[in-house]
Each structure stands twice: as C-alpha cells, then as structure tokens.
Amino acid sequence: xxxxxxxxxxxxxxxxxxxxxxxxxxxxxxxxxxxxxxxxxxxxxxxxxxxxxxxxxxxxxxxxxxxxxxxxxxxxxxxxxxxxxxxxxxxxxxxxxxxxxxxxxxxxxxxxxxxxxxxxxxxxxxxxxxxxxxxxxxxxxxxxxxxxxxxxxxxxxxxxxxxxxxxxxxxxxxxxxxxxxxxxxxxxxxxxxxxxxxxxxxxxxxxxxxxxxxxx
Numbered sequence: 001x002x003x004x005x006x007x008x009x010x011x012x013x014x015x016x017x018x019x020x021x022x023x024x025x026x027x028x029x030x031x032x033x034x035x036x037x038x039x040x041x042x043x044x045x046x047x048x049x050x051x052x053x054x055x056x057x058x059x060x061x062x063x064x065x066x067x068x069x070x071x072x073x074x075x076x077x078x079x080x081x082x083x084x085x086x087x088x089x090x091x092x093x094x095x096x097x098x099x100x101x102x103x104x105x106x107x108x109x110x111x112x113x114x115x116x117x118x119x120x121x122x123x124x125x126x127x128x129x130x131x132x133x134x135x136x137x138x139x140x141x142x143x144x145x146x147x148x149x150x151x152x153x154x155x156x157x158x159x160x161x162x163x164x165x166x167x168x169x170x171x172x173x174x175x176x177x178x179x180x181x182x183x184x185x186x187x188x189x190x191x192x193x194x195x196x197x198x199x200x201x202x203x204x205x206x207x208x209x210x211x212x213x214x215x216x
Contacts, residue, residue, distance in 0.1 A: 001025060002111045007035050007059060008048035016048060016075060021100040024107065031055050036062065037209050039070045040163045043111045047074045049084075050096050057088055064089030066206055067214065069160030071110035121156055124202050124215040128153050137199060147172065148191050151184075155203060155213035164210040184211075 004026045008015045019026050027042065029035050031052075039045050045063070049056030056074060063072060076084055077096045084093060092106055121128040127136040128149075135142040135149060144152065150172050155163070163171070165181035173179070188211055192200035204214040 002043040002107055003027075003041065004044055004046055004107065005029060005035065005039055005042040006046045006048065007031055007033075009051055009055065010048060016046070018098065018100040018103045019046070022104050022107075031059055034209075035059065036066055036068065036162060036206075037164045037167075039063070039068055040158075040161050040167055040210075042070060044071045044073060044107055047072060047090070049074050049080050050077045053080050053083060060088045060090050066162060066209075067160050067204075067212065068162055073106060073110060121153070123156050123159060124213070125199065126152075126156060126202070128156055137195065142194055144191070144194060147187055148194070151187055152191060152203075152213075155211065159213045159215045162206045162209050162212045168211065 002024045004019065004024045006016060006019060006026055006028045007030070008028065009031060010016075014020050015028060027038065029038060035045075047056050047059055060072060060074065063070070071092075072090045074084070074088070074090045074093045075096060076093050081093075081095070084090075091110055094103060094106055120130070125138055129135070130153065133149060135144055135152060151168065154168070154172050165184040168184050169177055169179075169181060173183070188203055188205075192203055195202060202214055204212050206212060
C-alpha cells in the first residue's frame with residue numbers, strides 16, 4: 001500500500017474516483033496548500049491537471065526546481081495531452097477515465113523500492129554503515145553523535161526529499177520528544193561543521209520548508 005498525496009483543485013469526497021477504490025492511503029490537498037512539505041511523507045504525488053493545466057504545470061515544475069525526487073503522476077484529460085511534455089517534470093501520466101486497475105499498476109511501478117537488506121548507504125561521497133554505526137567521508141571517518149548519525153542517515157536515505165523540521169523531529173527524535181524545532185537547526189549546523197566546507201552543502205536548506213540531502 002502506498003501513501004499518496006493527491007493535489008487537486010476539485011472539492012468533494014471523491015475528487016478522483018479510481019483512488020477511492022484502491023487500498024492506498026490518500027491525502028487530498030489543494031494547490032494552495034503547503035504541498036512541497038507534505039510530499040516528504042508520501043510515496044508518490046498525484047497532480048490533477050484536468051481543470052487547470054497551467055496551475056498543474058507550475059506545481060510540477062515547483063517540485064523539480066526544489067529537487068524533490070518523490071515520484072509524480074499527473075492526471076490529464078484529452079485536451080491537456082497535446083500540451084504535456086517531459087519538461088513538466090513528471091514521471092508518468094494517466095488519462096481521466098482510466099480505471100482503478102490501470103491506476104494501481106502505474107502507482108505500483110512508481111513506488112517500487114529495493115528491499116535489499118544491506119546496511120550500508122553510499123551516496124554523495126559518504127558511506128553510512130548502519131551495522132557498524134559509522135560514517136566515512138572521502139575515506140575519512142566522521143566523529144558524529146548518536147543524533148547526528150541518525151539525522152544524516154535519515155536524510156541520506158531519502159535523497160532530494162524535503163523534510164520540515166517537525167517531520168524530522170518525529171522521524172529522528174521520536175514522537176515522545178517534547179523539545180522545539182530549534183534543536184533540528186542546531187544539529188544541522190553541527191553536522192555541516194563536521195562535514196566541512198567542501199561537503200556542508202550535502203545537507204541543503206529549502207527556505208521556509210526545511211532540509212534535504214543533496215547528492216553531488
């Protein structure tokens with residue numbers, strides 16, 4: 001089952017009926033909402049372009065500009081198909097009127113993950129060994145605290161995805177943590193200092209949203 005963020009200007013209990021017939025977890029948001037932030041908690045973003053092509057294209061390109069790598073599926077009607085192109089920044093499209101079987105197949109292909117049991121993550125010049133609880137950068141070990149390690153590991157496991165401070169508090173510090181979001185900024189600053197000036201940009205800031213890991 002996938003976690004789906006549906007961005008649509010349509011209102012009502014069922015803005016895209018095929019989704020209601022599937023078992024996926026669906027969050028419906030308006031294009032005016034903070035969809036960039038919410039996409040970090042989802043497996044796939046579905047963008048409804050049936051009523052407003054320009055708005056849908058702007059949303060798609062906003063995700064691309066922000067470097068968000070969450071897969072994106074756009075819903076098109078016949079009239080919109082002629083204007084749709086790869087520069088919109090979507091991974092796939094589906095036509096209005098498609099049935100739940102086709103939609104489920106497309107979502108399944110977009111949300112296929114590698115379930116390998118490996119405990120090492122190698123990305124952006126960093127090797128994170130979860131089993132050994134160690135981090136190596138350009139063949140040199142990094143001396144990280146437990147929380148710094150968990151924060152870096154979480155961000156690197158989702159390269160390009162933007163996480164708000166609140167989401168990072170929940171995922172890294174845990175639901176029972178009662179401190180404020182300021183602690184995220186402090187740990188990011190310390191982590192960047194240990195990465196050094198040459199690599200500090202690996203942990204990027206998305207203004208007014210949060211943080212993401214930017215692989216080189």
